[in-house]
Amino acid sequence: MTAGVTAGKTPSAARLRKQSWYQQPRYRRLFAMVITAVVMAQVTGVQGARNDLFYALEENFTGTGIWIWLGIFLAIWAVREFLHGWLRGFVDRFKELAAAPSDAAARKDPPPSGVPGLVRRAADGSRAVRGLFRTHRGYQLGGMAALLGLLILLPLMVSTFWQQVMVDQIGMFLLIAIGLNVVVGWAGMLDLGFIAFFAIGAYSAAFWTGGLPVEPPVELNNFLVIPVAVLTCLIAGVLLGAPTLRLRGDYLAIVTLGFHEIVYLTAKNWTEFTGGTRGASSDRFSIDLGFWSYEWGLDPAPYYWLQLAFIVGVLFLFLRLEHSRVGRAWTAIREDEVAAASTGVDTVRFKLLAFAIGASTSGIAGVIYASKLGFINSEMFLVLLSVLALSYVVFGGMGSIPGVLLGTAILVWLPEYLRDSVDPQDRYMYLGGLLVVMMIYRPQGLWPSRRRQRELRMSQEGTGAADALGAQPGGAQA
Known part of the structure; x- marks a missing residue:
């Protein structure tokens, strides 16, 4: 009887497993x-x-x-x-209807039989695939050309205020986010101090144009400063990456945060070199070919076109880089660093490359930003900017260049759009609310990469890890 009473009071295993x-x-x-x-x-x-x-x-x-x-x-x-x-x-049925004409055309002629028929069908299929690829590629190129034309004409369609926003904020963060996507999205290394490279680029512009208290060896034109600033950021990226090769996840994030604080406090306290909080000046862009000269002034439109040219050039190089041997090595490191090393990937070399190449775009952004404003100081490079840049990359879709561009543009535009209707202290509340909704319903990002989508699906099915940023050596363990 005691056993029966006990059994009657003890909940069954099915009841314990039941979810409220x-x-x-x-x-x-x-x-x-x-x-x-x-x-x-x-x-x-x-x-x-x-x-x-x-x-x-x-x-x-x-x-x-x-x-x-x-x-x-x-x-x-x-x-x-x-x-x-x-x-x-509904979307699937629409896709089926869109593909129906090609199926109907394929059903007009009966499929040939025999070995020659198989060869013929294979050849027809190969030609169809090549034709479809050429058509799809043509549509892509046409759409990209139309988008580029719209972006070139965009400053002529908006007010001066929005031109300033596009140059000082959207264009700046786009260049930073493209580089940060290399480190976070492709190589899987969490970086919370990425804005330090932006500060290095800005102070490089001030130094080499003679705006700092210290005289440079030779004064350079702003266009010549850009490769120097990129090289400086490359070296800084290697210096940051070298002592952190064995770190990942939260530990790497803490080290990068410390790197930002080192750069920020150096710029703030080394007044004899950087000017400290008093700031320093920087020359504006100018061209002098003898027979023709031009100097960028206060009008933001020329800076916008200059930024757009650099963004297009960087995107062309990075898109080529994504599908190269280096890009595939970064993907392998991000998904499982131990497995990548065991298959012959030089993880040390490629992680250093990720830090260095990712930092290069921040050098370009820093030079353009300092030249546009004509003045910089240490308080322009707070750690909040690094957090915002990382939020933009995650919101758009880590590892996806179109997603990063779209997410950054939207999240930078939103606070400025709410400027007249919301108190300045509350603008980022909208950003936080939008990020909460996004992480609940679409954690892979606004425009995710196919690899990221597959990882999240495998994580939901229990067959893989969704995020390599916090992965342990050898992958996630059950």
Whole structure:
């Protein structure tokens, strides 16, 4: 009888394994969306009063604003949870209809039989694939040309304020994010101090144009400073990477954070060389060919076109680099460094290359930024900029160059778009809320790479690790 009573009181194994309703991912996402809606209602509502600490809470949580935000985020949750399968099926059917004409054309003639028929079918299939590839490649090139034309004309379509934003923030962060994507997205090394290379590039421009308290050996034109700054950042990247080759994950992030603090405090306290917080000046870009000369002034449009030219050039080189032997080696290191080393990949060399090549774009950005403003000081290179750059890369999609470009442009544009309607102290609340929603519903990023999507799918299936940034040697262990 005792055994029977005990058995009656002890929950069964199936009951212990049963998951409560509030522990299901669907309702956890619902809870996150409700919290985000509450935060957004508070951020966009009335501001607080000094003599009444709860004035803003009472006004924002009893008005109509909170119901509007709840409706928006609940609608997003409902579409994701209940209409996702239907939307996916609709997209699949659309793809099938788009491919139907080629299938119908293939069914007009009966397939030939015999060995000659197999050879003929193979040849026809090969020609069809080559034709499809050429057509697809043509569409890609046409779309890229149209996009480039739009970007060239964009400054003529917007106000001077937005031209300043595109040059001082969007263009600057695009160059930084492209380089950071090499370190984080391709090589899988978490870097929290990447803005230090940007500072090195800016101070290189000030030094070689004679803007620092110390006289340079020879004064250079800003265009000649760019390769010097790139070389300086390459050397700094190697100096950072050399002592950190055995580190990964959180430990590597701490070291890179320390590297940023070293650069920042050196720029701040070494006043005899950098000017400290008083800052230093830098010359603007200029061209003098004898028969023709031009000097960049206060108009931001010429700087925008200059930045665009450098971004296009860097993208061309990095896209070639992604699918090269070096890019494949970085991918192997990111997914499993021990396995890569065991198959003959020189991990030391390729990790140093990742740090050095990734830092090079920050040198270009630093020179353009210092030349555009004509003035720099140490307070322009706070660690917050490194965190923001990393957020842009993760939001857009680590390892995906189109995703990094799109994510960076959106997240830099958003706070400036909210400038007139939101208090400056609250702008980044929108950024935080957007990142929360993004990490819940699309952790692979806005425009992810195919490899990243596959890793996340394997992680959900329990057959692989989703993030090599925190992976242990030999891969994740069960």
